[in-house]
Amino acid sequence: MSKRVAITGNEAVAQAMRQINPDVVAAYPITPQTEIVQIFSTFVADGNVDTEFVTVESEHSAMSATIGASAAGARAMTATSSQGLALMWEMLYIAAGLRLPIVAPVVNRALSAPINIHCDHSDTMGARDSGWVQIYSENAQEAYDNLIQAVRIAEHADVQIPAMVCMDGFIVSHGMENAELLDDHVVRSFVGQRTPRHSLLDVDNPATFGALDFADWYFEHRRQLADAQTYVKGVVLDVAKEFAKISGRNYGLFESYRLDDAELAVVVLNSAAGTAKAVVDDLRQQGMKAGLLKIRLFRPFPHDEIVAALAGKKAIAVLDRADGLSTMGGPVFVDVRSAMYDAPGPKMVNYIYGLGGRDVDTEQIAGVYWDLARIAETGKVTSPVTYLGVRE
């Protein structure tokens, strides 16, 4: 029997890790992820998991040890935030390039400088081209569900790519919510055992991991990694279907909220989607045809499906909780707008919001919809990129 509990995002993720019972976890504490490492340590200390917990001296070593463990055939996990993910950056690319199906929860936090411990997405957005699968979660329930599914996605024979599951620092990691946890045995049978194709521990069939590619092979191996990305969305949907059977909860590549007949749409990731849904409900009551698209799978980017969902809208606003600093808007905006280039053209604008944990409220998001209404009516975009809720 699954059970409904009051739980924080960090607790929910730590519980998912306990139920996954990975062979190796190598992790280093960092706010706001620290609780995950602490809670998991108690599982190790109390014998609730079989995991070898490697208490590394840095996030660089966390990812390096996770890579070593995964190459040795283990199911290996880590967890981090912000500067920790930045310190892993070199190794993220190597984990993906070596095709190691590592799974890591990432608790989104702003990057320095200035130093700031609160939520934005600049950490994981910086890793978006590393080759990792990126799945975003609105709340603790989704973070829990996504982490369990990520094991199956990453390890799928057609994929073999590491996956990070993102949730908002403090807002979700430390906020108490109602969530439903599955039974241990249900999760364990859902994730099953990892069956690696090659392993360092297969000493009778010695293999070399991490060989040197020159110009005669590097391109082909990177092309294979790109090809594997094309299988991800199908696997994400298949795994979601199976997960629905054990949980009753349905997941797609993204969530459409009152989007089908909407004329004005907002695109957003993670916890701000909850706030935006309340705004949509309110504006619908006022007669505005407002809708929302919450991206779940951001990498690889499900462009065809997103274009199909947004085609025919009159105006679209993409909300980015990270700035690309290109003077052309945030990373989600750049991708969505690029995907929409060939679609019959809704006007598109970008809002950078919530950096460093700045609250975004219903009034601000309602303001975005009213901006869209004006754009739809006049056909004119006066400000393609707007900083929302900042003192100018």
Place this chain on the structure above:
Amino acid sequence: MANLKELTKKDELLCGGHRACAGCAAPIVVRQALKALDTPVVVGCATGCLEVTTTIYPFTSWNVPFVHSAFENSAATISGAEAAYRALKKKGKITRDIQFIAFGGDGGTYDIGFQSLSGAMERGHDMVYICYDNEAYMNTGIQRSSATPKGASTTTSPAGKVIPGKVQFRKDLTAVMAAHNIPYVAQAVPSQWNDFITKVQKALAVEGPAFINVLAPCRLGWQFDPAETIDIMRGAVETCFWPLYEVENGVWKVTHKPREKKPVRGWLEKQGRFRHLFRPENEHIIEEIQADIDRNWAALLARAGAA
């Protein structure tokens, strides 16, 4: 003690055909180290000469499982593989006994990989870390490292008109590793193959981490005839520039005491990297190097109770 006849019968776990320079000591270090094994091994390696010359896709020289991930993390990477081994053995998925060896050059060990090494040793993984110390960043073209000896000319500490090569003395990494209070630490060199292989056997036998620092002359960086690699190694030992010793469970022991400690001058003379020291205005540096060797040798003997 290793038996040469027996050793020659063992499989070559690092095959020929790799692209290391003629006279390179790194493959000699690896071949001898792997001769010490009686059980299967998983090898890790930092980015560097050894890695790039032995794993050019689609070829590999390694007849054992091998992993390279990056430059500064050979120890952390192998520590993860060792953790996986413990986990999978506990679950009964692995039944064989397997050893773990991480290799790194002095760049990947003394400098950029030092934190990763220190962490892995402190955590107590059952692994052996072997540094092949060629005393500079040879793979990128002979830049100075913290293992480069004082006076040596490298491409980032060139012997110039006002600065005569590397200004600083090298870091005593072996002593630093001994300060980690791990079960086994040693300093070795392949010219004394029996001493080296015996040390690897001891390092493999202990439960927990072990560290061996092996001098690995680079004929390009040190500038000597490639036929003289082993002689250069011998000279390093005879001058006490590279003393052979071990620290077993905290007990220091000199494993080879030269019958006659030779002056360093003759050894420096054989290497182009020290050529500029023989100009009259730089002669004092040779004296400083000699004084440093004398001081360190006396300190080692005192530490080992062999003075």
